[in-house]
Amino acid sequence: MRLDFDLRANRLGMRLPAGLLRALLRVSLGTRNLALMFHRVRLTHPGDVNSALSIGEGDLDATLNFLLAAFPGRTGRWLSVTFDDGYADAVAYVESRAHRYPAIDFILFVCPEKIEQGAAFRWDLAEALRQAGEGPRRIAEVFQAPQDVDTENAREDLRRVAADPQFRLATAEGLRALSEIPNVSIGNHTNCHFELSKLPPDQARLELERSRVSFERLFGRQRHFAFPFGHGFFDDSQIRLLRAAGDSVLWGTGQSTYVPTRRGIGALLPRVGIDGPSEPRGAIAVIAARSLATRVLGERPVARRGKRRARELDAR
Numbered sequence: 001m002r003l004d005f006d007l008r009a010n011r012l013g014m015r016l017p018a019g020l021l022r023a024l025l026r027v028s029l030g031t032r033n034l035a036l037m038f039h040r041v042r043l044t045h046p047g048d049v050n051s052a053l054s055i056g057e058g059d060l061d062a063t064l065n066f067l068l069a070a071f072p073g074r075t076g077r078w079l080s081v082t083f084d085d086g087y088a089d090a091v092a093y094v095e096s097r098a099h100r101y102p103a104i105d106f107i108l109f110v111c112p113e114k115i116e117q118g119a120a121f122r123w124d125l126a127e128a129l130r131q132a133g134e135g136p137r138r139i140a141e142v143f144q145a146p147q148d149v150d151t152e153n154a155r156e157d158l159r160r161v162a163a164d165p166q167f168r169l170a171t172a173e174g175l176r177a178l179s180e181i182p183n184v185s186i187g188n189h190t191n192c193h194f195e196l197s198k199l200p201p202d203q204a205r206l207e208l209e210r211s212r213v214s215f216e217r218l219f220g221r222q223r224h225f226a227f228p229f230g231h232g233f234f235d236d237s238q239i240r241l242l243r244a245a246g247d248s249v250l251w252g253t254g255q256s257t258y259v260p261t262r263r264g265i266g267a268l269l270p271r272v273g274i275d276g277p278s279e280p281r282g283a284i285a286v287i288a289a290r291s292l293a294t295r296v297l298g299e300r301p302v303a304r305r306g307k308r309r310a311r312e313l314d315a316r
Contacts, residue, residue, distance in 0.1 A: 005293075006255075006286045010278060013285020021284050022070050028291035032257040034067075035080040036287070037230075037271040041093040052275045053123075057093055062280035064101060067287070076260065077105040082251065082271060084189060084226060085121065086110030091170040091178060098181045106184045108175065109226040109251070112214035113191035115172050119153035120161035121193060128161045147199065149207045152192040172218045179219065187224030187251070188215040195233045208241055226251040230273070239268060256294040270299060 013021060039053040041060060067079060081104050083090040094106050113119070126142045152158070161167050179186045190196070191211040196204045215222050225242055227234040230253025242250055243266045254270025263269060272290050274283045 009289035010282035035271040037273040080105040088168040109189040119158040124167040
């Protein structure tokens with residue numbers, strides 16, 4: 001589900017000519033860096049509970065082409081394109097596009113234990129139940145079940161759903177191979193994808209520590225970390241814990257751009273989430289609007305509705 005601000009910007013962008021959009025983008029972004037957040041690259045069908053997490057590859061290509069064409073002389077990692085959760089379709093997209101877009105910094109944030117054990121996310125289980133004819137109450141129960149970092153990824157229902165091609169996650173082997181491409185990185189997204197701020201402190205700490213161990217066993221040093229659900233779903237204690245290790249760039253959402261000098265170990269950087277399906281002109285208008293808001297108001301973190309909340313609302 002989009003924030004109202006983004007929805008209005010998206011609708012306005014659909015009415016503006018490309019030349020005006022390009023000018024607005026150049027003025028609003030200027031010399032700041034931009035990180036975009038996506039989840040899945042696929043076409044959706046009517047009623048799909050997870051449609052807001054998906055964008056078609058043609059629309060994504062067009063959005064990236066527009067951005068790069070608007071700033072032909074820029075160098076460095078000014079544009080980062082990130083994908084959360086480690087879905088196989090997103091990984092396939094990056095594999096096919098990384099060489100085509102060498103100027104883009106691609107980062108795939110994965111839940112290492114889910115990748116290794118083949119355990120789906122709760123919102124995928126909800127979609128599977130909806131397709132099976134279950135009602136809103138049963139679907140809501142999926143999100144309301146107790147959260148336990150010790151047992152979540154051992155659940156048989158999550159493993160059964162992960163075996164369904166429509167919810168398939170990437171493999172550890174495929175991710176390791178992809179990370180060999182110079183402009184592709186793999187980052188940690190915790191093992192269970194829980195809202196860290198709602199876990200008891202000892203459980204949140206355990207989730208961060210165990211996911212680091214799992215991630216580094218599978219993929220090497222943790223250089224990037226993205227908080228599940230983004231701003232509004234983590235707190236200062238978790239930021240301090242991650243910074244104490246002194247080796248990772250931290251990513252939230254925040255819906256803003258950032259100055260290039262901010263990017264470094266321990267920095268908490270914002271990303272602009274493009275909820276799909278979104279046509280390119282609408283997506284560009286959201287980026288321009290968020291960039292302009294950042295220049296005028298500064299970086300003011302915005303808590304986006306998380307996947308769980310969006311799924312609950314859609315289930316009602």
